[in-house]
Amino acid sequence: MDSKNYHEDLSHIRSMMERSSRFISLSGLSGVFAGIAAITGAIYVYFILLGEGINYFDADMKIYSPTVIKELVIVGVVVLLVAILSGYIFTAHKSKKKGLKIWDATTERLLITFSLPLVAGGIFCLALLFHNLFVWVAPTTLIFYGIALVCAERYTLTDIKYLGYCQISLGLISSFVLGWGLLFWALGFGFLHIVYGFIMHKKYK
Template sequence: MESKDYLKDISEIKNLMNKSSRFISLSGLSGIMAGVYALIGAAIAYYLVMNFSYGTLILDGQIFRWVLVDLILVATLSIITGIILTTKKAKKHGSKIWDATSKRLVFNFLIPLVVGGLYILIILNQQKYGQAGALMLIFYGLALINASKYSIGDIRYLGFAEIILGLTAALLPGYGFWLWVLGFGILHIIYGTWMHFKYDVN
């Protein structure tokens, strides 16, 4: 009987330590919505390029600027939705949304993301934009893996998948757009749905 009590106490201590070192309030629904936003943004970008640029995206053209605005809107909506849904989940479980753990999570997530974003801007400025989609996937995957040790560990699997898609896009640049859609759209929806039913649904 005492042995069972000790095992129970150890299990509870382990859970408390895990909660204190990891931010576990990430919402699966935010992943689903990010995927939906990416699909809508991709559809808009495809329409703009095919109907107004004759299937070719010129770096210094007006359509390219609209596509950039489209990407920024997708990222902004994803971030805002993620913050709202994650805050709601944290409050539901009585957890703090902004503490030392969440700060470490954001910091480690942003390091590869910011470096990758700056590198992509540099190569775009040099008119080397054929690999931009592949680099977005690769650096985003690295950001997820880097942040996974401070959050739900399962997000690293999404990170590995994004990196694989990014490397594939680098090898097959003609399919870069569709691989971007698969990585940021479809995979986010699949991952978000899985995480929602695994962690959010009680």
């Protein structure tokens, strides 16, 4: 009997330590919705290009006008905002359901660790746009986002690092086949997010 209570106490202590050191309320559904938003954005961009007389899947060199570039940036920002909003809504709902605080010292450390690579990558992407190196934007966003996920693993679910490795790998591959960034972007931010989100939802629901 004492042995049973001892193991239960240890289990309880480990659970408390896990809760205090990791943000464990991330919702898998937020990943699914982020992926859907990314794929929707990629499809919208495809039709924007068609409207400009550019068939993305042609092998010809693609030259984008400043107006098209502006629209692409706007679409990217909208997709990002939708992903952040859906992530907050689903995560807040899950935290409330589990009786956990959505904001504490661990959440703060998670956001700082996650944001540093994203901010650095965002500034680097602005530099690429400034120098008209548009083909490098998609690989760069995938690589820096993957790095951010791997760094964030320390303060949240360890599974997130595998998504990060996949994003980094896609970004590196994309850097060798420039001109197909939209496709790799849809695969990374869209398809991988949806697959990861469903896996996490099933595993931690």
